Amino acid sequence: MKRTINYTGRKRITGKHFSIDLNRDKDSVKSFMANIDLSDLNLPAESAVYVEAYHLSDYQRYRFGTVSNPTALDETDLSQLGYPENLSFRIIVVDETGIRGRILAHATGISPSKIGDKLYRKESILPVDFRDIGHQSWAMRYESSGEPVLVINENLRNTAKSDSRFFVYVYPAALREALIHMVFVTKIDVSEPEEWQGNWLAFAKQHVAELPEPLNPEDEGFDDTEVLEWVDRVVESFCNFRNREWNKFIDIEEAA
Amino acid sequence: MSTTLRVLTREGMNKFADYIGALRQGAIESPPIDQLQHGPWSIEFIPVLKVENNDFSSRQALGKCLVELFEGAHVDRNKLVLNIGLWSWLALFWFDRICPPDSEGIRKIRENARYICSSDWRDYYRHIIASSWMIYDMHRENSRLFLECPTYIHNDFIEQVASNQDVITNKPLIGVMDDLYWDGSSCRPKKNATNRNVPGNIRRLVSATHQFDLTYDIRQMSQQEIVDILGSEFAIWKSAR
Numbered sequence: 001m002k003r004t005i006n007y008t009g010r011k012r013i014t015g016k017h018f019s020i021d022l023n024r025d026k027d028s029v030k031s032f033m034a035n036i037d038l039s040d041l042n043l044p045a046e047s048a049v050y051v052e053a054y055h056l057s058d059y060q061r062y063r064f065g066t067v068s069n070p071t072a073l074d075e076t077d078l079s080q081l082g083y084p085e086n087l088s089f090r091i092i093v094v095d096e097t098g099i100r101g102r103i104l105a106h107a108t109g110i111s112p113s114k115i116g117d118k119l120y121r122k123e124s125i126l127p128v129d130f131r132d133i134g135h136q137s138w139a140m141r142y143e144s145s146g147e148p149v150l151v152i153n154e155n156l157r158n159t160a161k162s163d164s165r166f167f168v169y170v171y172p173a174a175l176r177e178a179l180i181h182m183v184f185v186t187k188i189d190v191s192e193p194e195e196w197q198g199n200w201l202a203f204a205k206q207h208v209a210e211l212p213e214p215l216n217p218e219d220e221g222f223d224d225t226e227v228l229e230w231v232d233r234v235v236e237s238f239c240n241f242r243n244r245e246w247n248k249f250i251d252i253e254e255a256a
Numbered sequence: 257m258s259t260t261l262r263v264l265t266r267e268g269m270n271k272f273a274d275y276i277g278a279l280r281q282g283a284i285e286s287p288p289i290d291q292l293q294h295g296p297w298s299i300e301f302i303p304v305l306k307v308e309n310n311d312f313s314s315r316q317a318l319g320k321c322l323v324e325l326f327e328g329a330h331v332d333r334n335k336l337v338l339n340i341g342l343w344s345w346l347a348l349f350w351f352d353r354i355c356p357p358d359s360e361g362i363r364k365i366r367e368n369a370r371y372i373c374s375s376d377w378r379d380y381y382r383h384i385i386a387s388s389w390m391i392y393d394m395h396r397e398n399s400r401l402f403l404e405c406p407t408y409i410h411n412d413f414i415e416q417v418a419s420n421q422d423v424i425t426n427k428p429l430i431g432v433m434d435d436l437y438w439d440g441s442s443c444r445p446k447k448n449a450t451n452r453n454v455p456g457n458i459r460r461l462v463s464a465t466h467q468f469d470l471t472y473d474i475r476q477m478s479q480q481e482i483v484d485i486l487g488s489e490f491a492i493w494k495s496a497r
Binding site for chain 2: 010054056057058059061079080081082083084092094096099100101102103131132133139141144151
């Protein structure tokens with residue numbers, strides 16, 4: 001198997017190093033809070049920490065002090081961003097002692113975990129975005145990091161939330177597409193996955209304990225048939241575990 | 257002639273799509289702006305604003321007009337960015353500018369995304385009006401590489417750069433592009449800047465940026481610092497600045 005080499009020497013910031021929560025006033029997102037602890041990464045204490053919020057054409061960077069004291073130096077106001085509901089975040093650590101800033105560690109594609117005091121996405125690996133998408137009932141969108149988002153027609157908001165048939169029809173297909181996209185399009189370094197990829201792998205392992213090896217199409221020995229069969233098994237297991245939705249679905253079908 | 261700014265509803269956008277479909281089939285009709293000026297096809301934009309049926313010299317002039325209009329009225333970006341009915345109404349209102357008829361009244365119809373705005377980025381940046389506003393709003397005078405063209409043109413700079421969210425939102429990098437590929441003497445992009453067979457073309461710069469982004473904090477670098485790390489394939493563009 002071909003070894004994956006991290007030529008840049010960047011360290012991976014993982015979920016255990018941070019939490020990012022959104023603050024909401026009434027119905028709109030106003031700001032965010034980030035708790036960051038990078039102490040176990042052996043990074044230079046004076047390296048600068050930044051948190052970036054981004055979505056579509058929106059981008060904003062916030063200074064978060066240094067590795068030794070990662071606290072917000074700027075107002076973490078998000079209200080000026082065009083569409084703060086579906087923001088993703090990135091954390092980078094930058095060595096600014098040289099001529100130009102060098103990135104020492106990073107995490108990208110971070111979904112915020114809370115809005116106000118309510119658990120918002122509850123560790124969801126597949127954020128949902130209700131949008132006007134014409135006559136399509138649903139579609140997948142991939143952020144610049146490759147993270148998948150399930151886009152559901154805004155006219156189907158109630159159906160999506162309350163009708164188990166929607167879940168049964170849509171989620172297996174969406175899950176399958178997201179896994180295939182992650183492996184074949186975004187590509188994945190299993191030894192150092194992006195934050196969102198790590199969450200997807202953890203999810204897949206809950207259903208099928210062993211990952212295909214290798215999982216990167218660029219690695220020697222990659223077997224696309226094996227990978228597609230693995231995707232099938234993950235989706236099948238996911239469906240098998242959703243008894244509640246399936247039973248409701250059957251009840252509705254039998255009553256029809 | 258000034259008109260009150262409106263927002264097309266889903267029904268209004270469907271009607272607009274029907275009109276575009278009819279043009280594609282060879283119909284010679286004027287844009288149905290009067291028919292769609294009331295419910296259920298459109299609603300008034302709040303705050304109430306007036307727009308002129310201007311003959312813009314370029315997409316940059318169009319983008320600048322919109323930025324000044326919304327900034328002057330203190331309209332929040334979150335009322336604009338994904339207001340696809342607003343951008344679609346403006347495309348309808350200025351349809352003769354962004355899809356002009358020839359002497360026989362025939363229009364060259366492009367993909368619907370140029371006229372009817374989509375919330376999906378893969379189509380959003382192709383919308384003539386929304387992208388003119390967005391790019392000018394972000395980059396002001398440095399937007400000329402993308403927008404200094406007739407109002408009916410979607411040029412290769414937009415297609416290659418604006419399609420990539422990480423790149424189009426990077427202000428110093430867009431400044432570098434303007435520096436390397438804009439010909440100040442002729443007031444137009446330099447020849448071959450988008451030619452994929454020429455070393456250091458804009459596609460290569462986008463590609464190189466993705467590599468640098470793994471190592472350097474590019475967003476915090478100055479334009480000159482970015483130029484300094486560009487390899488030899490960009491030499492002809494650097495020397496011609």
